Amino acid sequence: MPIQDIEMLYSRAVDIMVLADLTPAERSEVMNIAQGFDCKDSATAEGVSTETIRACRKRIYEKLGALHAGTLMSTLETLAGVASGGPESRARAGR
DSSP states (O other), X not given: OOOSOHHHHHXXXXXXXXXXXXXXXXXXXXXXXXXXXXXXXXXXXXXXXXXXXXXXXXXXXXXXXXXXHHHHHHHHHHHHHHHTTOHHHHHHXXX
């Protein structure tokens, strides 16, 4: 399921992705995942093979501790909310 407000996620998650030591290609693939691209669509958009995309996704999941695209996006949304001082961080701080 694609993220509806991709721009909001992107603006908040870029720093998190940098801290996770994702390469520029991996960061780009995270945004493709967020837009709902499957491996074939992403490979076409990036001009690479589907095997390259699969390998890239595997590295992303390992670096961010996600099992699949759904848990990856859930993790990034949660971290983006916490990093930006969103409702999740206020709730954890007891505010």
